[in-house]
Amino acid sequence: MIAATRRTLLAAAVAAVGLLGVPAPLHAGTTVPGPLVSTDWLAEHLDEVLVLDVRADVPSYYGTSRAKIRVQGHIPGAVLLPWDEIRQKRVENGVELIGMVLERERFQDLARRLGVHKGQAVVVTSRGEDSGDLAMATRVYWTFLYFGHDNVAVLDGGSHKWMAEGRPMTTEAVAVQPGDFEAGPGRDDLYATTEEVMAAVGSGGVQLVDARTPDFYRGEKKKDYVYAAGHIKGAKNLPHPEMFEKTADGSLVFRTGEKALALLAKHGIDPEKPSITYCNSGHLGSGAWFFMYEIVGNRNTRLYDGSMHAFTMSDAGKALVVTSAE
16 A cells, blocks of 8 residues: 555644744745655745754765765755764663664754754754665655654655765855654654564564565674674565655665655565664664655554664674575
8 A cells, every 4th residue: 555645734833944044934835745845835835834854974974975976965954963973872671782762852952953943843854875874864854744743744765865966065064943743652653672573573473574685684694783694584685775765866866656655565574564664773664664665655554763783782683683585
């Protein structure tokens, strides 16, 4: 089943960021049309939404990165969100975990500093040069949904597609006025714990979806913060690069419609079965969550925040890691 537009109209006032880096007038009732917005839609509504630009290479936002990348600068008015600010270390069961969802008050403070207001239309972009970039945007999207902010969308193709189409880019900093965003308590229906994942192994009732590339899935590669090579027993592999297709201008956009369903069928993944997505740290897994939850429309899909990092912290978890597909 393909997801239909799932937004209800919001009556909250919207604070937007202007093209010259100064706060724009308030716009009432602006609502994103769905979980993905096109560059055409954003160009038409740029002065009505708050664009958040998440990236690990912060200098590239200002056009000063020394890395060999295409996207230098940012969409006019887009507010910088450094990747390392959207996740945090957390102690669970006496074990310190990295890359976890922010605590409620910490996310609320971050969103306010970024200029987010209650009910405001937010569009999340990234450099968009590869599937890892695009998954940064889905992780931010998931975090907003997790804390109860539904008026949010991901820019399909990211800033790469915007730039490739010849649209304006800038290297100027954006003046941000603090917002009044209020974070909710966190939605359990979007979040999977280690205990829930362990219970899902072998149960047959919940489908585990591994978003990493096959070399990680098979245990040929391993991150240093993951303590056993391979994948969780019974998990299906949905390699994150395959969720995207390349456009004529070289940009990556999500596969949708029948193409999305065909991809799931290729990997033996049931589009309607209750699912939990994961990766090494909850980054790429958020892309698979977005793909399953928003594009395919499986509302019984959760993200395993701790992913392989948390799962392999214990001997019990390590014992459930295998290297061959069942």
